[in-house]
Amino acid sequence: xxxxxKYTDAELIVAIRDERSLNQAILFIYQQYxxxxxxxxxxxxxxEQDADDVFQETVVSFIEVIKKGNFRMEASIxxxxxxxxxxxxxxxxxxxxxxxxxxxxxxxxxxxxxxxxSHQIGDLxxxxxxxxxxxxxxxxxxxxxxxxxxxxxxxxxxxxxxxYENEQVVRNKKYKCLxxxxxxxxxxxxxxxxxxEIVKS
Amino acid sequence: MEQNQALIDHxxxxxxxxxxxxxxxxxxxxxxxxxxxHYLQLAVDAIQDTALYEEVGTVKEQWKIQxxxxxxPSRGIxxxxxxxxxxxxxxxxxxxxxxxxxxxxxxxxxxxxxKYYSSYSLxxxxxxxxxxxxxxxxxxxDWHTVITLFSPTKRTNKTDxxxxxADLELKKYDDAIEHFEQIMAANTQAHTDYFQDEAQYYLAxxxxxxxxxxxxxxxxxxxxxxxxxxxxxxxxxxxxxDLRLVQYKExx
Numbered sequence: 001x002x003x004x005x006k007y008t009d010a011e012l013i014v015a016i017r018d019e020r021s022l023n024q025a026i027l028f029i030y031q032q033y034x035x036x037x038x039x040x041x042x043x044x045x046x047x048e049q050d051a052d053d054v055f056q057e058t059v060v061s062f063i064e065v066i067k068k069g070n071f072r073m074e075a076s077i078x079x080x081x082x083x084x085x086x087x088x089x090x091x092x093x094x095x096x097x098x099x100x101x102x103x104x105x106x107x108x109x110x111x112x113x114x115x116x117x118s119h120q121i122g123d124l125x126x127x128x129x130x131x132x133x134x135x136x137x138x139x140x141x142x143x144x145x146x147x148x149x150x151x152x153x154x155x156x157x158x159x160x161x162x163x164y165e166n167e168q169v170v171r172n173k174k175y176k177c178l179x180x181x182x183x184x185x186x187x188x189x190x191x192x193x194x195x196x197e198i199v200k201s
Numbered sequence: 202m203e204q205n206q207a208l209i210d211h212x213x214x215x216x217x218x219x220x221x222x223x224x225x226x227x228x229x230x231x232x233x234x235x236x237x238x239h240y241l242q243l244a245v246d247a248i249q250d251t252a253l254y255e256e257v258g259t260v261k262e263q264w265k266i267q268x269x270x271x272x273x274p275s276r277g278i279x280x281x282x283x284x285x286x287x288x289x290x291x292x293x294x295x296x297x298x299x300x301x302x303x304x305x306x307x308x309x310x311x312x313x314x315x316k317y318y319s320s321y322s323l324x325x326x327x328x329x330x331x332x333x334x335x336x337x338x339x340x341x342x343d344w345h346t347v348i349t350l351f352s353p354t355k356r357t358n359k360t361d362x363x364x365x366x367a368d369l370e371l372k373k374y375d376d377a378i379e380h381f382e383q384i385m386a387a388n389t390q391a392h393t394d395y396f397q398d399e400a401q402y403y404l405a406x407x408x409x410x411x412x413x414x415x416x417x418x419x420x421x422x423x424x425x426x427x428x429x430x431x432x433x434x435x436x437x438x439x440x441x442x443d444l445r446l447v448q449y450k451e452x453x
């Protein structure tokens with residue numbers, strides 16, 4: 001198998017911060033840590049699909065923590081990833097139990113450190129809801145917003161990538177798409193409530 | 202609307218480190234603007250998170266493909282290179298050589314078309330009466346009726362696409378190519394992207410069917426480079442080594 005460049009923990013963090021090496025870094029994380037994390041999930045009652053989903057969420061959360069500069073290097077990346085995966089999986093088990101499933105095993109194996117982790121990775125359920133809203137925008141809007149806000153393309157570059165005539169047309173389209181997304185978010189009561197509380201405080 | 206546009210402009214500039222302190226001050230002093238500002242930031246966070254989630258998913262699929270290609274080495278006793286191992290190695294080389302020769306002899310654009318072609322499933326949505334009739338015929342796999350219902354004077358990208366797919370099913374590749382190219386031309390003219398991704402992918406597939414890998418390859422490479430393309434994941438899983446092998450073979 002092709003092995004993504006070998007990284008120390010410090011090098012991996014640098015690679016994640018650099019857009020050009022991000023994919024290699026993600027591949028390395030999968031090659032190095034997916035198996036051990038998955039076996040943990042399966043040990044705690046998850047299926048292979050659960051392990052697959054949880055690890056993907058784990059990697060996304062880990063990268064977001066790094067990009068926001070919140071990774072404190074108090075533990076190794078492996079330990080951190082396992083803690084994040086544990087946290088995500090135990091919360092998933094809790095959710096399933098609330099909706100009538102039997103799992104109780106999450107009560108064991110939980111430790112104090114996971115409260116910190118939970119704080120660092122944020123509200124996963126909210127993230128999932130927001131992803132659904134982005135996906136509901138439709139492909140053209142999703143594409144224009146991702147190219148601008150994730151790939152950091154300029155308006156000029158967007159004109160080259162998209163079937164629009166000039167920068168003004170792209171600007172108008174992007175404006176409408178972003179407005180549509182904020183409209184979706186505003187119509188989500190739980191999120192609107194959170195925003196109200198932030199504004200009041 | 203102007204206020205929202207100004208907020209968005211400020212947000213975009215702030216993300217690129219060029220926001221104005223004056224505008225930020227104005228936002229901070231107006232509860233309604235603060236609220237809007239939070240919604241916009243949340244929207245951008247959501248876009249970035251979704252894009253990252255998709256990017257990780259793409260690499261994950263790549264990793265899975267690599268994993269399935271791995272042949273695990275056995276953990277036997279380490280021995281010096283004996284004649285038996287040399288024989289096994291020789292057999293493996295012969296087998297690999299034979300496999301490569303077989304692959305070279307049998308591979309073609311047509312074989313890649315057979316490998317990568319999959320029918321297009323139509324999601325139902327209400328449209329004009331003509332389109333509804335065509336939808337029904339398409340879902341019933343009544344390809345001839347789909348083609349008959351196509352009217353050049355009432356064409357839409359959708360009717361062009363469905364007719365192109367019906368042509369593809371009936372192996373009328375030239376007709377299919379004409380319809381897919383028409384969609385792309387219409388989109389360029391109208392600055393839309395209705396059925397654009399679908400048309401691009403199936404145009405490449407049609408060129409493969411016609412043994413024209415040189416026409417198909419640039420389109421497939423473009424799709425592979427565009428992570429937001431509808432068919433990106435599908436193309437990512439294609440063997441570009443096979444495609445280049447065919448290109449080499451067909452150029453000889």
